[in-house]
Amino acid sequence: MARIGVFVCWCGSNIAKTVDVEGVAAEMGTVPGVVHSTHYKYMCSQPGQALLRQAIAEHRLDRVVVAACSPRLHEPTFRTCIAQAGLNPFMVEIANIREHCSWVHSDRTSATAKAGDLTRMAVARARRDEPLIQTEIPITKSALVVGGGIAGIQAALDIAGAGYQVILVERSPSIGGRMAQYDKTFPTLDCAACILTPKMVECASNPNIRILTHAEVEGMSGYVGNFEVKIRRRARSVDLEKCTGCGVCYEKCPIKVPSEFDGGMGVRKAIYVPFPQAVPNVPVIDREHCTYFLRGKCKLCEKFCSIGAVRFDETDEVLTEKVGAIVVATGFDTWDPSAAGEYGAGQYPDVISGLQFERLANASGPTAGKILRPSDHQEPKTVVFVACVGSRDPEHAHPYCSKVCCMYTAKHALLLKEKVPDSKAYIFYMDIRANGKGYEEFVQRVVERYDATYVRGRVSRIYPLDGHLVVKGADTLLGKAVEVHADMVVLATAMQPRADAKEFARQLGVSVDQDNWLTEAHPKLRPVEVLTAGVYLAGACHYPKDIPDTVAQASGAAAKVVDLFAKPHLLSEPMIASVDDMNCAACLLCKEVCPFTAIDVAEITDMTTRKPRTVARVNAGLCHGCGTCVAACRSASIRLRGFSDDQILLQLESLAQAHGL
Amino acid sequence: MTESKGDQVSHTQPAVDTVTAPPVWEPLIVAFLCNWCSYAGADLAGSSRLTYPPNVRVVRVPCSGRVNPLFIMSCFKKGYDGVLVAGCHPGDCHYVKGNYFARRRMPLAQELLQYLGLEPERIRFDWVSAAESGRFAQVVQSLTEQVRALGPYVVNKRDA
Numbered sequence: 001m002a003r004i005g006v007f008v009c010w011c012g013s014n015i016a017k018t019v020d021v022e023g024v025a026a027e028m029g030t031v032p033g034v035v036h037s038t039h040y041k042y043m044c045s046q047p048g049q050a051l052l053r054q055a056i057a058e059h060r061l062d063r064v065v066v067a068a069c070s071p072r073l074h075e076p077t078f079r080t081c082i083a084q085a086g087l088n089p090f091m092v093e094i095a096n097i098r099e100h101c102s103w104v105h106s107d108r109t110s111a112t113a114k115a116g117d118l119t120r121m122a123v124a125r126a127r128r129d130e131p132l133i134q135t136e137i138p139i140t141k142s143a144l145v146v147g148g149g150i151a152g153i154q155a156a157l158d159i160a161g162a163g164y165q166v167i168l169v170e171r172s173p174s175i176g177g178r179m180a181q182y183d184k185t186f187p188t189l190d191c192a193a194c195i196l197t198p199k200m201v202e203c204a205s206n207p208n209i210r211i212l213t214h215a216e217v218e219g220m221s222g223y224v225g226n227f228e229v230k231i232r233r234r235a236r237s238v239d240l241e242k243c244t245g246c247g248v249c250y251e252k253c254p255i256k257v258p259s260e261f262d263g264g265m266g267v268r269k270a271i272y273v274p275f276p277q278a279v280p281n282v283p284v285i286d287r288e289h290c291t292y293f294l295r296g297k298c299k300l301c302e303k304f305c306s307i308g309a310v311r312f313d314e315t316d317e318v319l320t321e322k323v324g325a326i327v328v329a330t331g332f333d334t335w336d337p338s339a340a341g342e343y344g345a346g347q348y349p350d351v352i353s354g355l356q357f358e359r360l361a362n363a364s365g366p367t368a369g370k371i372l373r374p375s376d377h378q379e380p381k382t383v384v385f386v387a388c389v390g391s392r393d394p395e396h397a398h399p400y401c402s403k404v405c406c407m408y409t410a411k412h413a414l415l416l417k418e419k420v421p422d423s424k425a426y427i428f429y430m431d432i433r434a435n436g437k438g439y440e441e442f443v444q445r446v447v448e449r450y451d452a453t454y455v456r457g458r459v460s461r462i463y464p465l466d467g468h469l470v471v472k473g474a475d476t477l478l479g480k481a482v483e484v485h486a487d488m489v490v491l492a493t494a495m496q497p498r499a500d501a502k503e504f505a506r507q508l509g510v511s512v513d514q515d516n517w518l519t520e521a522h523p524k525l526r527p528v529e530v531l532t533a534g535v536y537l538a539g540a541c542h543y544p545k546d547i548p549d550t551v552a553q554a555s556g557a558a559a560k561v562v563d564l565f566a567k568p569h570l571l572s573e574p575m576i577a578s579v580d581d582m583n584c585a586a587c588l589l590c591k592e593v594c595p596f597t598a599i600d601v602a603e604i605t606d607m608t609t610r611k612p613r614t615v616a617r618v619n620a621g622l623c624h625g626c627g628t629c630v631a632a633c634r635s636a637s638i639r640l641r642g643f644s645d646d647q648i649l650l651q652l653e654s655l656a657q658a659h660g661l
Numbered sequence: 662m663t664e665s666k667g668d669q670v671s672h673t674q675p676a677v678d679t680v681t682a683p684p685v686w687e688p689l690i691v692a693f694l695c696n697w698c699s700y701a702g703a704d705l706a707g708s709s710r711l712t713y714p715p716n717v718r719v720v721r722v723p724c725s726g727r728v729n730p731l732f733i734m735s736c737f738k739k740g741y742d743g744v745l746v747a748g749c750h751p752g753d754c755h756y757v758k759g760n761y762f763a764r765r766r767m768p769l770a771q772e773l774l775q776y777l778g779l780e781p782e783r784i785r786f787d788w789v790s791a792a793e794s795g796r797f798a799q800v801v802q803s804l805t806e807q808v809r810a811l812g813p814y815v816v817n818k819r820d821a
Contacts, residue, residue, distance in 0.1 A: 070704045071721070072696075099707025100719055104798070110687075110715040117718055531757055575723070593726075595757040626756035627727030631766070643723055651720055652691065652736060659689055661740035 002127050005036040005061040006119065007052060009043035009068035011098055018102040019115040024067065027116050031123055035059055044074050052078070053085040062087065063126045067095040067119040088131035090574060090642065095122035117655055124654035128647045132574035137621060139225035140324035141565045144169065146217050147329035149177020150547060151539025151554040153199050155327045158558030160208035164565050167321055168203060169231055170213045174278035175200055177331055178540075181261060181275075183361040183369075185547055186411045187442035193277055193364075200279040214284055218318065220508050223621035224534030225324045225570050235314040237285035238271070242309035245273075245281035249301035249310065257289045259366070263356040265374065266366025271301045271310075276364050285310075325534050325561040326508060328518060329554065330501065332540040335390035335397055335494040343389065343491055344462040349374040350469055351462060351489045354408055361415045371419045373488040379420050380487030384471045385409045386459050387429040390494030398494050398515060403544040405492035406433045410443045412490060413452035425452045426484050428459050428473050436546060455482060462489055495544040508535055509597055517543050528556040531596060533622065536560050575642030576623035577630060582607070583637035584615040590629035590638055591616055598622035599629060688808040690717045690743035691736050692801070694789075695725045697755035699747035701791035706798045713798040714805040717745065724748070726759025730770035733784065737774070740816050743783045743808035745800065750788040760788075782807045783814060 006028040010016035021039045029037035036059040042048045043066055055061060064087070066078050071094035079089035097115040105111040143159050145152045148170030156168045168175065179185070182192035203209050212233055219230040238249075253269035261274040268274070270290040273283045291298035292312060302310040334355055338346030345351045350373045352360075363369035373380045387409055390397035406429070413425040432454070434443045446452050457474035464470070471484045497516040498504075505512050509532035511519045518541050521529040528536050536557035539550045564570075577590075581604050591599040602617035616638065618629075627640040636645065694700040700721050706713070722728060725748025736744050746767055754760040767786035775781045785804045789797045 070707070072701060072704060096704075096719065099704040101707075101715075103707040103710055104712055105715040106712065107715070114715045114718070121718065121720070593758075593762055595754075595759065624756055626724040626759045627722065628724060628756065628759045628762050631727055631729040632762070640723070640727065643727060645729070648720060648722070648732060649735060652732070652739060652741075655689075655691070655718055656739040656741070659740075661689075 002033045003060055003062045004034045004065060004123055004126055005052075005055050005059060005063075006031075006034050006038070006065045006067065006123065007043055007055070008037075008039040008097075008119065009048070009066065010039065010041045011043075011068060011102075012041065015068070015098050015102040015115075018105060018108060018111045019097055020108065020112040021067075021115075023112060024097075024116050024119055028065075028119055028123065031120060033127055034123060036061060043068050044077050049077075049081040052081055056082065056085040056087060063091040063093075063129050065093045065095060065119065065122045065126050067097045067115065067122065069098040070094075070096045070100070090132040091126075091129050093122040093126040093129065095119040117658055120654050120658055121651040124650040125647045128644060128650060130641065132641055134571040134574045135620070137225055137570040137572055139565060139567065139570060140227070140322050142166065142323050143325045143327060143561050143565075144217070144227070144229055144321065144323040145327045145329060147177070147331055147539070147541070148172075148175030148211070148213065149329060149331045149539060150179045150196060150199070151331070151541075151550045152177070152327070152329035153196075153203055154551050154554035155329060155538050155558045155561075156203055156209050157199065157206065158555050159327075159561050160206045162558075162562040162565070164208065164562070166209045167231070167323065168209055168211045169215050169217055170211070171216050172274060173214050173236070173272075173282075173284040174274050174280065175203065175211060175213060176275070176277070176279065179547065180277070181263075181355060181362070182358050183363075183365075184411065184415065186407045187436070187438040189411070189414075197277045197279075200277070204279050211280070212319075213280060217504075217507070220326070223619060224532075225564070226621070227323050227326060227534065229321050229323060229326070231319045231321060233317040233319060235287075235316050236282065237287070237311055237314050238283050239309040239311055240280060240282050242307050243282040244307065244309075246306070247273075248304045248306070250283055252300045252304045254298070254300065255289055255291060257286065262359045262366045263353065265352070265356050265359050285312075325536065325564055327536045327538055327554075327557045327561065328505075328508060328510060328530075328541055329538040329557075330498060330504065330541040332495045332544070333498050335496050337389050337491045337493050340389065340396065342461050343386065343459065343489070344464075344469070345491060348462070348464055348469060350380070350487065351491065353491050353493045354405065354412065355493070357412050357490045358408075361412070361419065369419070371416055371423075378487075379423075381420065381422060382424050382426070382468075382484065382486045383416055384459075384469075384484050384486040384489045385412060385425060385427040385492065386471075386489065387427065387492045388458075389491040390496070391492075392430065398496060400515060400544070401433065402492075402495040403433065404495070404546045406431075407436070407439055407442070407546065409490075409492050410434075410446040410452070414446050414450045417450040417452075425450075426471075426486070427452055427454045428457060428471075429454055430456070430458065436548060457482070495540060497541065501541065508532070510535060510537075517541070528553055528560055534564065570621075572620050573623065573625055575625040575640065576620055577618045577625065577627070577638050577640050579616045579618055580637045580639070581615045583635055585635060585637070586614040586616055587634065588616055589632045589634065593628050593632045595626065595628065596622050596624055598624070686813055688716045688742040688805055688813075690745060690801075690804060690808060691741050692717045692719050692745040692747065693722050693725070693728045693732070694719050695727075695748045695755075695760075696721055696723050698749035698753065698791050699725075699789040699797065702747075702789040702793045702797045705791065705794035709794050711794055711798040713801040716805045716808075717801050724754065724756050724759035725763035726754070726756065726761075728763060728766070730766050730773075733770050734774070737779060737783075737814060738816060740814060742811075742814045743785070743804055745785045745787070745804055747787050747789045747797070747800065750790055753790065779814075780811050782811060
């Protein structure tokens with residue numbers, strides 16, 4: 001039998017001016033189940049709370065109703081207060097008779113009647129309150145960072161710097177990511193490798209960071225603080241411990257393969273390191289092109305290796321690691337412009353992408369840093385740069401803006417002029433987006449001092465004629481069609497999510513948007529988190545991003561991880577859903593509607609038939625308590641603690657009764 | 662009786678002879694407000710001292726997706742005159758998608774109830790964000806007026 005205490009607050013004159021608080025307190029004393037009803041000037045004050053605790057002891061109350069201001073203000077206050085009096089903190093209900101009553105109505109009679117009703121409804125709810133427990137969830141204080149580009153590297157360094165262990169997993173043979181492919185970075189014209197490699201080396205030498213390259217995350221299970229991840233370390237075929245990085249093996253290898261790192265512009269060997277500053281500086285054998293793996297012959301690398309580091313018999317290794325947080329930093333791909341036939345990419349060798357131009361400019365690229373066009377290795381004198389190739393194009397490609405192309409195109413025009421002083425750059429653009437720090441000034445410098453001509457208009461057609469490329473386009477500012485005879489064309493191709501982003505994201509409980517970019521928890525206020533607790537985002541996998549924003553976001557994600565790890569444990573959300581196994585028929589409609597993938601399937605032994613059957617099961621660590629599943633359940637087999645059907649219907653019932661309905 | 666400037670509905674009751682005259686009917690409306698948006702919007706209306714008719718009684722829910730259409734049926738079965746369900750704007754749901762489910766369920770519930778003879782103006786399903794105090798007051802005002810114009814809801818009309 002419930003013993004309810006009702007405490008009506010005057011809130012000074014905020015409530016009492018309009019609501020007859022003494023009358024309401026008196027009225028509540030007549031409600032069945034209420035054994036004590038009183039009023040006080042300031043319930044939230046020290047003496048008010050003392051009054052509450054004293055009344056609990058004196059009248060042996062087992063639950064409490066406070067009619068006062070909004071629960072959004074003082075629910076935590078009164079929960080703590082009654083806990084101090086020995087009650088479970090969730091045995092208190094707040095009736096909002098201030099924000100919803102005394103402050104919005106002026107007629108005393110109707111306001112008092114309404115206050116009485118609201119308090120009565122809170123009493124009805126309180127009747128069905130049950131003690132709720134917040135369990136302590138332990139946290140595994142180590143993190144997984146997926147992706148070894150600048151985002152992953154930064155996040156790993158920050159988390160490791162805070163004293164926690166990090167596993168950094170990278171799919172390719174070396175960390176470094178896209179930034180390692182660049183020559184100079186805008187707007188400072190820092191050499192990309194020069195600012196990146198110190199961070200790469202720092203990762204390698206940091207005792208808290210374990211780098212796994214040539215490795216991929218294959219599966220994840222668990223929940224925040226308690227993830228279990230499967231990582232496949234693909235067979236490198238070279239012993240990581242023994243290899244000294246001398247390079248003789250790839251010098252001797254006879255097989256040449258188009259280099260992915262060079263965007264297909266150069267070659268690598270079947271045994272290779274992707275770039276000279278690779279970390280780890282240990283080669284990998286590409287088994288799909290290696291003669292030994294294809295036909296059982298050659299083995300020149302093994303023959304020339306002075307310390308026997310080559311291991312043809314190595315196999316993949318699948319590791320299972322326990323981590324508490326995961327940072328996703330898997331980066332981006334670029335749009336393949338050969339889909340746009342009018343530009344001639346894929347047809348004419350001198351039509352290249354922005355990333356390929358970057359490789360030409362890079363000193364360790366296929367042309368040792370000289371700008372040479374692919375067809376005849378001559379220096380191009382007239383180069384046309386085309387912006388927005390695949391971006392801002394909802395009909396044929398991507399609707400969004402790729403953010404960095406305006407800037408890197410300006411940078412390319414600058415690099416071209418520096419390396420080929422008698423060259424001329426034409427840039428066909430739609431808009432110039434230069435909104436970072438120093439960006440606008442950079443673009444103006446390129447226009448004014450590097451003789452780049454910006455033509456506002458789209459390119460309609462590119463075709464070869466007499467050894468060069470005719471670029472037909474429009475100049476909308478002049479209102480004319482224009483034609484440029486170029487030696488080389490560089491297309492600023494759109495950034496796009498990795499081909500397997502959607503599938504991979506699903507494994508980690510991350511959703512993707514309509515363009516397959518990973519979705520953040522809130523676009524404005526929670527840009528580094530996702531809706532699955534314990535998983536964070538960093539870098540371009542989230543959305544096209546330049547390096548400064550990537551680094552900032554990576555540090556932000558690391559801060560969230562460290563914030564999580566700094567807690568002694570997690571407290572589970574108490575007002576969550578739970579399934580009545582006896583009633584549940586496993587239609588799994590609840591599982592379908594849950595926004596947090598918090599409902600799984602479990603097997604139980606039916607108590608009547610003694611046979612196994614499936615039921616829905618709520619994961620207490622993931623459930624946020626929205627109740628969407630409860631409203632969906634067709635058999636009332638799932639209930640939401642704190643907002644149960646009973647509690648809601650009893651409120652409606654008590655109100656109806658009070659009005660004689 | 663004090664009457665504030667903003668009140669558009671008079672709460673003054675005529676002097677009642679308790680023996681002979683029945684009290685004037687006032688609509689009784691239940692509002693299901695979601696904790697994160699509409700309830701907060703109602704709180705802000707209070708902090709801003711806006712005024713609206715005192716005919717609404719609030720039931721707080723964590724999300725508009727928590728509202729089972731059967732609650733609405735239950736309300737009318739008990740004899741309430743009107744029901745308001747208010748949630749976060751689409752895309753803003755604190756729980757991501759709960760309001761999308763409400764968006765599907767509520768119009769269906771309205772149609773079903775209409776089919777059963779209930780005037781559709783008695784149910785209102787709307788979006789009120791935590792910042793839209795004025796909107797909340799206006800929604801309550803207009804719903805109360807609509808319900809007042811329809812008169813009391815009579816359960817089992819054939820008995821009426």
